[in-house]
Amino acid sequence: MAESICRSLRDGSIEGEHSPALTIKDSLQSHAGNHAFNYFLCSLAANVCAGKSQARGLVLVAFSQSPSFYLSFLKRKGMDASLLAKCLRILDCYSDPLGWKEKIRQSSGADKPAFTESGYVCRDVKDITKLLSSILELGKGFTEGRAYFAVAIDSVSTMIKHASLPSIAGFISNLRSHVQVSSMLWLLHADLHEPRSTAVFEYMSSIVASVEPMVEITDGQKGSDNLFWLGRGLQKGRFHVRFKRRNGRVKLFNEEFHIEYTGITFSTPSSENIVVSQTLLPKLQFNLQLSEKERADRSRVLLPFEHQGNGEPIQIYDGRRSLTQSNTDPNGLQQHALSIEMEAQRMQSEGEIHYIRDSDDEQPDSDEDPDDDLDI
């Protein structure tokens, strides 16, 4: 489902709605969040540069990596440097986030050459208002007019360190509701904050993607007492995605990710892992799943109020089996319907029951919005 996330970011916002927002959440147990962030950033940047997305430009707010890291990463992924220069603006919150270098330079005298200014360096990340206006300014500078732009934030965990949670929540909210912001994505390290901080960001996003280890480490093993899990098999893990649709419906997806030289790749969960998860089910005295035979039998059940459509009179099961039918079907699993003489009487009665199964109407996981035909 990584593809659908990329599509969602590419397609951007609908008139009158907040822009889609992706939270990428990881923890030390599976700290491939950076790789996932880079993957989606690259995909969005490629779409922006190729003109396929709603956004005409991308503003990247870099807190934990230098701008040159991202530029060289995107170039390594095959993006053209001149296109990047037109479509990408990086707000550098990495080199001098608190203005220390500027203070040192000023106190040591003006004869020292100034640090090379690319023009997009933020020297006070604690001032959220100024940060917001810098991002909007960069976004509006892409083209003249009111073109859309997308915003990517390297790590909101770093922002939480510098400013209060309410101010950051307001900042994100302002960006999401801005008319020109097409889509947003940010990275969050869940174990650096209290759960409520993580929850705040999850509420504000339309897509929450969690990077998780293959096997959860239990609480007994967690913590600095045992750091072995840090070095173990982080090449792959689970990618759990939660999509929130605007009608409130939530869709969940699970994929696997692998980290290779080219970066992170996503794939459908392999069967061996399903086997692993099955063996982890507790041993019970009753069966939670249906066998094939049971599934077939279930599909042959004659439900009351349904017309079997085979020309026979409608049979309504009233809890008793007739002698004739119990003889012909000895295994007894199939429900027996009583042939009623009352069928004729029913046709004459005043009420009728028309029964349409819900499950026949809609395919599972349909993309159709069931509220589309509402006319309010």
Next chain:
Amino acid sequence: MNHSPNLLDEALGLTGRGFGGGALSPGRVVLVEDCVETSGAFVLHHLVKRALSPDRGGTVIFIALSHPFSHYDRILRKLGCNLSMHREHNRFHFVDMLKVEFPNEIQKNAVEHGLVDLYSKILKAVEVSSSGDYSRAHISIVIDDLSILEIVAHGSVDHVLDFLHYCITLTSEQDCSLVILNHEDIYPEMEAPRLLSHLIYLADFVIKAEPLVTGIAADVHGQLTVLKKGTFNDSQYTDKASNFHFQVKENGVELFFPGTRC
């Protein structure tokens, strides 16, 4: 002087090709965690010695918060490294923070000013290293130790993390690496996860010195776990965990895999 690579060097990838001039490959952040029972200071001594060895030709900026220069001079001398001489030649910059005390918030942002001052000293030392005889040498910044820096900063974890961030920008902008020593058992339970997790996120290598599970022994002083976070090296993604026992001796440290010592 014995420069044969030992297990620690191998685990840190210091024995590979292409490391001419550096104690650690550029852009590396190493976190050394120790505890009361097992001190991890010997790792710092080993890395300093390695950085200053003639075949590496690197320079070291040492932020000293726990011991005076004479302490390190004595220890490194026994390891075969003359710190005084290196200090004179500007290869070993000793930033003495022992007597430094930040004013107690009388002035607004006093702690921040103190840390900015410290950072400016580091920048000056980097400048001197980059412009001197060893202008192309790899610079190792060593902090001994971070928990005392937190005390100096009046317990402000945020300021300490800000300072560390600025040190890390040096690893990407200049040819620097950063080695931090931290005690992991001094934090109250509620606070510990936050700072330690932050440090682990920042580090590329985590070296943990712990006592043996079986207790105190005469000839084995503890166990060392070296964790390398996943990186791409020669088109291969590697993340590694190594564990070995060690014995600290007068003239060095001996490392061996558990059970290989008879």
